[in-house]
Structure formats: C-alpha cells, structure tokens
Amino acid sequence: MAYDKFNILTSTAVPLPLENVDTDQIIPARFLKATKREGFGDNLFRDWRYNNDGSPKADFILNNPIYSGKILVGGKNFGSGSSREHAAWAVYDYGFRCVVSSFFADIFRNNCLNVGVLPVQVSPEFSEQIFNAIYSDPNTQIEVNLPEQTITILSTGAKESFEINSYKKDNMLNGFDDIDYLQSMKSEIESFANGLLL
Amino acid sequence: MSKTLFDKVWDSHVVRKIEGGPDVFFIDRHFIHEVTSPVAFLGLKSRGLKVLYPERTFATADHNTPTINQHLPVEDPLSANQLKALEDNSNEYGISHWGLGHQKNGIVHVVGPENGITFPGATIVCGDSHTSTHGAFGAIAFGIGTSEVEMVLSTQCIMQPKPKKMRININGQLGKGVTPKDVALYIISQLTTSGATGYFVEYAGDVFENMTMEGRMTVCNLSIEMGARGGMIAPDETTFAYLKDKPLSLKGEAWNKAVAHWKTLKTDADATFDKELTFSASDIEPMITYGTNPGMGMGISKNIPNAEAVEGGVATYKKSLDYMGYHENDQMIGKKVDYVFLGSCTNGRIEDFRAFASIVKGRKKADNVTAWLVPGSHEVEALIKEEGILDIINEAGFVLRQPGCSACLAMNDDKVPAGKYAVSTSNRNFEGRQGPGSRTLLASPLVAAAAAVTGVVTDPRDLL
Numbered sequence: 250m251a252y253d254k255f256n257i258l259t260s261t262a263v264p265l266p267l268e269n270v271d272t273d274q275i276i277p278a279r280f281l282k283a284t285k286r287e288g289f290g291d292n293l294f295r296d297w298r299y300n301n302d303g304s305p306k307a308d309f310i311l312n313n314p315i316y317s318g319k320i321l322v323g324g325k326n327f328g329s330g331s332s333r334e335h336a337a338w339a340v341y342d343y344g345f346r347c348v349v350s351s352f353f354a355d356i357f358r359n360n361c362l363n364v365g366v367l368p369v370q371v372s373p374e375f376s377e378q379i380f381n382a383i384y385s386d387p388n389t390q391i392e393v394n395l396p397e398q399t400i401t402i403l404s405t406g407a408k409e410s411f412e413i414n415s416y417k418k419d420n421m422l423n424g425f426d427d428i429d430y431l432q433s434m435k436s437e438i439e440s441f442a443n444g445l446l447l
Numbered sequence: 448m449s450k451t452l453f454d455k456v457w458d459s460h461v462v463r464k465i466e467g468g469p470d471v472f473f474i475d476r477h478f479i480h481e482v483t484s485p486v487a488f489l490g491l492k493s494r495g496l497k498v499l500y501p502e503r504t505f506a507t508a509d510h511n512t513p514t515i516n517q518h519l520p521v522e523d524p525l526s527a528n529q530l531k532a533l534e535d536n537s538n539e540y541g542i543s544h545w546g547l548g549h550q551k552n553g554i555v556h557v558v559g560p561e562n563g564i565t566f567p568g569a570t571i572v573c574g575d576s577h578t579s580t581h582g583a584f585g586a587i588a589f590g591i592g593t594s595e596v597e598m599v600l601s602t603q604c605i606m607q608p609k610p611k612k613m614r615i616n617i618n619g620q621l622g623k624g625v626t627p628k629d630v631a632l633y634i635i636s637q638l639t640t641s642g643a644t645g646y647f648v649e650y651a652g653d654v655f656e657n658m659t660m661e662g663r664m665t666v667c668n669l670s671i672e673m674g675a676r677g678g679m680i681a682p683d684e685t686t687f688a689y690l691k692d693k694p695l696s697l698k699g700e701a702w703n704k705a706v707a708h709w710k711t712l713k714t715d716a717d718a719t720f721d722k723e724l725t726f727s728a729s730d731i732e733p734m735i736t737y738g739t740n741p742g743m744g745m746g747i748s749k750n751i752p753n754a755e756a757v758e759g760g761v762a763t764y765k766k767s768l769d770y771m772g773y774h775e776n777d778q779m780i781g782k783k784v785d786y787v788f789l790g791s792c793t794n795g796r797i798e799d800f801r802a803f804a805s806i807v808k809g810r811k812k813a814d815n816v817t818a819w820l821v822p823g824s825h826e827v828e829a830l831i832k833e834e835g836i837l838d839i840i841n842e843a844g845f846v847l848r849q850p851g852c853s854a855c856l857a858m859n860d861d862k863v864p865a866g867k868y869a870v871s872t873s874n875r876n877f878e879g880r881q882g883p884g885s886r887t888l889l890a891s892p893l894v895a896a897a898a899a900v901t902g903v904v905t906d907p908r909d910l911l
Contacts, residue, residue, distance in 0.1 A: 268763040269640055269740050273877040278856040282511065282525035284485035284532045296879050301865075324760065326641035329674065329740070330877060331856075332576040333483065334592035355610075355644055355676050356576060360592035414608065416468025426594065428494070431602040434463065434471065435499075438604055441462045441473055442500065446705070447566065447697075 252365025254424040258346055258393045259403070261318035264383045265310055270323055271330035272357060276339045278331075289335055290342030311343075315387045322379050323350040328357025337364045347393050349400065351376040362417050363426060369393060369400055375409045378402060395421060449715035452681050453612055453647050456587045456712065460570045462604060469606040475569040477504040477599045478555045479542070481511050481533040482858070483574030487596035488536040496601040501541040503603060505564055506533055508546050509554045510575075511858045514821050514848035517547055526859065540600070553824025553850040556580035556792035560664065561826050563693025567682035567709040572599060577792045577874060578677070579670040583663035584690070585682035585712050587647070590671065610676050611721040613646040614714075617654040619728030624908040626802065627662035628794060628872065628891035630654060631669035632734035632744040637726065639758055640742035644674030646722065649714060654728050655680050660689040661798040668793045669874055672741035681713040733907055735779050736876050736889040739767040743876070747894065747906050751777045770878055771886050772866075779888075779904050786869035787818040787899040788881070789892055791855040794872035795823030797830045799892040804839045806896035806910050812844035813902030819861055820845055821853040843900070857882045870898040 280292040298309050305312040321340065327350040328336065337360040340348060348366060351373040361368045371379070382389045382402045390403040395418065401408040413421075420426065431438070450458070463471040479487075484506070491498070498504065511526045521527040530547060537544035545551040551558055556577055559565045567585035572578060576590035595605045615634060635642075648670050655663060663680050670678030687706055690696050697705050732746035745752070751768070753775045754761040768774060773782075789795075789803050800822065812818060820840060822828040828850060831837050837847055854861040855873035857880070863869045865884025872895050876887035890898075893907035900910070 266760075266762075267766070268760050269742075271740065271875075271877045273856075273875065273880050277879055277883070278510075278858045279883075281482050281858065282523075282529055284529055285489065286486045296883055301883065324763065326644070326674070329640055330576065330671075330875060332574060332590035332592055334486075334574075334594060337592070352641060352644070354641065354674060356590055356592065359607075360594070363592060363594035414468045416465050416606075427606045428490075428496075428594075428598055428601060430606070431471065431598055431604055432496075435602060438462055438471075438473070438499070438602055442603065445473075445475070446708070447475060447569070 252341070252424055255346065255365065255367055255395050255421045257395065258319060259390055260320050261388055262320035262322050262349070262379070262383055262391050263310055263316045263318055264322050264380050266324045266380055268324040269326045269329055272328055272333050272336035273330055275328065275336040276333065281333060281335050286338055288342070289339040290344065293339040293343045316383070319345055320347045320349060320391050320393065321345045322376070322383065323348060325350065325352045325373070327353055329354040332356045334360045334364065337361045337366055341366050349376070349379065362421070365421070365424070367393065367395065367421060369411045371400060371409050371411060375407070378405070378407050449718040451612055451714040451718045451720065452585060452649055452679060452712055453587065454718070456568050456570065457609055469608045471604050472607045473570065473604055474572050474599050475503065476564055476571045478559055478571070478573035478578070479504060479506045479533070479596065480555050480573070480575065481508050481529040483593050484536065484596055485529060485532045486593050487600060490597040491601055498540040498542065498600045500603050504542045504600065505559070506537045506542050506544040507552055507555050507558055508533055510852045510856065512547050512851040513859050514819070514851050514853045514861055517849045521547070550825050553826070554792045554795060554852055556668065557795055557823030557827065560584065560660070561693065561824060563690055563696030566690060566705070567686060568712050572605065576671045577668050580664050580668040580792055582667035582670065582677050582679035583660060584686055585679055585709065587677060587679065589677040610647040611645055612649070613643055613675070613722040613724070614649045614651055614720045616652040616723070616725040617728055618652040619654065621654060621728050621731065624733050624893055624911055625731050626891040626893060627658055627665040629731055629734045631666045632736065632741065632889060633731045634726065635669060635673045635741050636734070636744040638673040638742070640672060640740045641674040643670070646675050648675045648678035650678055650680050656683065659798060660685060661796045664796065665793055669741070672874060682709045733891060733894055735894060735904060737771060737773055737779055739770055739876055739878050741874065741876060741889060743767065744889065747779060747904070751775055751779070780906060782904040783868060784816060784870050784898040784903055785867040786863050787816055787895050788821070788854040788869055788871040788873060789895050790819065790821030790823065790853055791873035792823065793874045794892050795821060795827065797827050799872060800827070800831050800836050801834070802892040803896040804836045806893060806907060807843040807845065807900055808839045810843055810900040812899055815902045816899050818845050818899050819848060819854055821848045822850050824850050845899070854881050856880060870895050870904065
C-alpha cells in the first residue's frame with residue numbers, strides 16, 4: 250500500500266520509556282477484526298490509553314497535551330510479540346512517522362518499513378539523551394534525516410547516525426514498496442520455482 | 448564450505464541477492480488465516496494482481512472462531528465478516544480453504560504438520576509469529592506482516608535480510624515432570640524476551656533429539672518469545688516417521704527421494720554460528736511465569752526475583768508485578784488460580800492432552816477454577832476421544848471445547864475477566880492478552896492440570 254515519502258522529518262516527540270512494549274499493547278487483539286485498513290489509530294495503545302468506559306486515562310502519555318509530535322520514542326525492545334502489521338498501521342494512522350528505540354523487535358521493525366514508518370535505532374545513551382531533552386522541554390525538536398541517516402536533538406545539537414539498508418532507504422525516500430520490486434522480477438521467480446523439487 | 452542447517456535451507460531459496468539490501472526469498476508453503484489476510488487480498492485487488500501459485504497457499508480459520516456450537520452461525524458480526532472474507536478470497540483465487548466446520552479445520556500450526564503440508568527443508572511463512580512452530584521439521588518458518596502476505600500471494604517471495612545464526616545446545620536427562628514447554632520457558636528466562644532478536648536459532652543436543660515431534664513443535668513455537676525470528680531442529684527418523692503417510696506427504700518413490708535429500712539437512716561438523724549457548728537439562732524444573740512477558744519465568748518452586756536481580760529497567764519490572772498483583776520474593780506455589788487454559792499452537796496437541804489427563808485422572812476439578820480445554824484441531828479432538836482421554840477429563844469434571852486459538856489471544860468469547868488469574872499453556876502473558884485486565888501464568892500442561900485440580904499454583908511433581 251502506498252505511503253508518504255520520507256525525507257527529513259523535524260518534529261517534537263512523545264516519550265514512552267517502557268521496555269518490551271509488545272504489539273498486544275500497541276493494538277489489542279480484539280481490534281484486529283477489520284477487513285480493511287481503516288481507523289487503527291483510534292485504538293493505538295487502547296488499554297493504556299482508555300478506561301473500560303472509553304474515557305481517557307489521564308496518566309497515559311498520549312493523553313497528556315504537553316507531549317505531541319510525529320516521532321514516538323520508545324524503550325528497549327519495542328514492538329515485541331505478535332507479527333500483526335496492524336500495530337505498525339496503528340502507529341502510522343495515529344500520525345507517527347518515526348519510532349525511535351535503542352532496540353526493536355524484528356517483525357515490528359520490518360512491518361514499519363513496509364508501511365512507511367521509519368524505525369530509528371539509537372544507542373542506549375542517545376535514547377537517554379532524547380528522553381531527558383523531551384522531559385526538560387516538551388517542545389524539543391528532533392530532526393530525523395533519512396538521506397544523511399542521522400538523528401539530531403536540535404536544542405542540544407547532539408547527533409547520532411542510524412543504520413538502514415540502502416534498498417529500504419531508497420524505498421522510503423521514494424514511497425515504493427517491495428511488491429513493486431518483486432513484480433518486476435516475476436519471470437526470474439517463475440524459472441526459480443520450476444527448478445524446485447517440491 | 449561448511450554450512451549450518453539454516454544456511455542450507457536459506458541459501459537454496461534465494462532467488463536474487465540485492466547488494467546492500469535483503470535477499471529475494473522464495474516461499475514453499477504459505478498459510479493464511481482470517482485475521483492477517485483480508486487487507487493483503489484488498490491490496491491484490493487494488494493492484495489488479497493474481498495469486499501466482501495458489502497451490503502453495505493454505506487457508507484455515509482459527510484466530511477468531513468460537514469454541515462451542517461451531518455448527519451455528521458465528522454471532523459476532525465482525526468475526527463472521529472476517530471468516531466470510533477468508534472463504535470468499537480463497538474461493539476467488541483458488542486457494543484450499545479449511546473453514547469453520549471443515550473436518551480439517553484447526554489452528555494453522557497444528558493442522559499444517561498433521562496434514563503433511565510442512566516438510567523438512569521447506570520455507571514456510573504465515574501472518575502469525577508462531578509460524579516458527581514448523582521449524583520442528585527442519586524447515587525455515589517464521590511470521591510475517593500483512594504486506595508480506597500480499598507479496599507471497601502475488602509473487603511467492605518476500606524480501607528478507609538473512610538473519611544471524613545461533614545454536615542452543617541442551618544435553619542430559621530432563622527431570623520428572625519437566626516437559627518441552629518447560630525447556631522453552633527456561634531458555635527464554637535465560638535469554639530474556641529480546642535475547643535472540645536478529646537471530647535464527649538451531650536447537651541441538653540429545654534433549655531435542657529425544658523429543659517427539661509434538662515436543663519439538665512446542666519448543667520451536669516459542670522461539671519468537673525470545674525475539675528470534677524462528678527456531679529449527681534437524682530432521683531425523685522421528686521427523687520422517689511423523690510425516691510418512693500424512694494426507695499431503697509425498698508417496699512412493701517421490702517420498703524415498705525426498706527422505707534421501709532431507710537426511711543431508713544437518714549442520715556440518717565444522718560450521719560456525721554467530722552465537723552458541725549451552726544449558727544443562729538437569730538445571731530445568733517445571734516452569735511458571737510471574738510477569739507480563741514470557742521472559743519473566745522461573746522454576747515453580749522459586750520465589751519472584753528482586754527488581755535489582757533482573758536485567759532491564761526497574762520501572763518496567765515493577766509495573767509488570769503491579770499488573771500481576773504480585774510482589775518481589777513472593778512464592779508462586781499456592782497462588783490463587785481462577786482459570787485454566789489448555790490449548791493453543793504451543794500446547795494444543797494430543798501429547799498435551801495426554802499429559803493433562805495423566806494428572807487429572809482420578810481427581811476432580813477444583814470448584815474455584817473455570818477450565819477451557821481446547822484441542823488444536825479436529826484430528827486432535829478425534830484422538831482425545833479415541834484414546835479414552837475424553838472419559839478421563841469428563842469424569843474429573845472437565846468438558847472439551849471445539850478447536851481454535853481461543854483464549855490464547857481472546858479474540859473470540861473465551862476471555863479471562865479483568866483481575867483474574869489464568870494458568871495457561873499458551874505462549875504470551877502480555878497485559879490483557881487473554882482479555883482486558885487478565886493475568887496470565889504461562890506453564891506446561893502438567894502445571895495447568897495441577898492448578899486445575901487444586902485451585903492454586905501447584906508443583907505437578909507432587910501429583911505425578
């Protein structure tokens with residue numbers, strides 16, 4: 250599915266310093282019953298964000314008007330558990346375009362790249378610096394520069410590089426997805442399949 | 448050059464290598480279910496694409512199905528709509544569909560192997576992280592997202608960087624009451640829930656060699672819970688004996704030829720791994736989890752560790768114990784249990800029901816416990832009846848439900864109420880996993896049975 254191109258994103262950020270945030274928290278299973286990709290952002294972090302009666306939980310970060318932005322900064326091992334792409338859809342649909350963490354779970358990272366959310370893995374020290382910067386000033390601007398593969402805390406100038414393979418980087422910069430690529434090599438795939446035993 | 452089992456299977460499925468990017472990776476077998484496939488089919492439609500090899504994809508309904516009265520229309524309109532979408536999409540694109548009510552219906556990772564769809568050396572994916580289960584057969588099997596489901600449908604390929612390789616060796620004799628589930632929960636407790644992220648695991652050593660296929664599936668199933676994309680075990684005579692004569696297994700000369708090839712699927716003696724870990728079988732006791740991720744597990748006789756003694760953030764750890772209503776240093780034995788769930792792709796096979804029955808035989812279900820016993824498939828259900836297990840569990844006051852994922856992820860009505868404790872043979876104890884506010888203790892079928900008859904967390908070794 251097409252997504253917006255990603256180049257340089259400068260935004261405030263929302264801090265969520267918990268570790269091992271699993272995809273069941275990002276979007277609980279009972280909200281996976283749709284047959285279309287619509288409205289998942291409303292249920293992002295549903296059970297942390299809302300009480301049973303649907304009223305917002307005041308102590309959850311997304312309900313705190315002080316913090317907002319297009320960047321979500323999570324704790325270590327963000328996105329563990331279920332492979333549900335709905336988690337990445339919910340993050341995107343809510344309005345985040347980038348998730349920063351010192352460590353990502355594999356499938357979630359992959360899913361993000363496939364739907365146009367940039368996962369930026371930083372060192373634990375830099376992650377600390379980002380949290381501190383946001384807590385001391387929620388208006389702190391973070392710049393995520395995909396062409397340069399850098400993330401910068403603009404108020405302090407602290408900067409770190411991040412990794413992304415050149416293929417995925419190219420896709421994100423251009424808003425391409427893997428299906429476009431795979432479609433272009435169909436005859437190669439078919440001749441490969443013809444050589445298989447099973 | 449020497450290769451690991453993983454290298455042999457991976458390298459033989461690379462269609463194209465992209466410089467500085469992922470491999471274009473061919474998929475032999477693709478499973479789909481009702482929850483993670485509808486949007487992939489929408490994608491196909493909007494791009495005007497066909498399914499390239501419909502005979503390589505198999506559909507079954509499991510995540511969102513009721514476990515009672517399956518002959519009646521599904522009440523929840525959203526669930527019914529998803530089931531209908533799976534059926535319609537399968538029909539439209541010529542994909543085999545084992546929907547609700549079909550005699551082969553069941554949990555995707557149970558019905559795949561028991562029908563011989565899974566085979567050694569195969570590459571297998573599904574929009575479900577527990578696809579790692581099929582690694583028990585020496586296959587590379589892992590979970591994918593819906594965008595990738597669309598890729599497999601349309602091109603039979605996905606784009607994946609090759610993961611790093613880890614080998615986990617366990618030798619020795621497992622103690623009384625120690626099951627494959629305990630082995631897996633022990634490994635996860637040692638590695639943490641992210642300790643194998645970025646790796647594909649091979650399990651080696653006589654503990655795994657001596658396991659049945661059911662046991663190996665339980666172990667490989669839980670690979671994802673330590674962050675690994677998947678885990679695998681080299682195929683051997685146990686594997687071949689399990690697969691021989693399964694409905695979709697090869698027959699005759701084709702079978703013999705395949706077995707000869709499968710026998711070459713093992714790690715060469717001098718092949719190397721990026722990481723290698725060794726544990727001793729004698730260190731493993733029946734396990735139970737006390738927190739909100741599968742890495743928070745320990746031997747059932749132990750006390751909950753102090754925050755300072757565990758790796759990771761203290762705040763996260765304390766939040767987790769608060770959610771569970773537990774405290775540091777608490778003993779788990781004797782903790783109250785409200786629900787018991789036997790089932791799931793982790794422990795919903797015949798062996799798991801045999802184990803459960805071995806403890807409840809001649810005993811009675813505790814009055815304070817609500818128990819859900821859910822077979823992984825109709826075939827498992829049939830064996831439960833055939834082997835007399837149904838009589839044993841009925842006499843003990845339990846009833847058998849119908850196949851499906853059920854309370855493992857509680858998408859259907861099998862939800863544990865807020866604040867209640869469930870001893871569950873499933874795979875995840877995340878907050879709210881078994882229903883909003885539910886509290887899950889992951890354990891083996893033996894521990895589940897012990898809890899079901901005593902009403903509290905109980906060491907199953909005392910009842911064996």
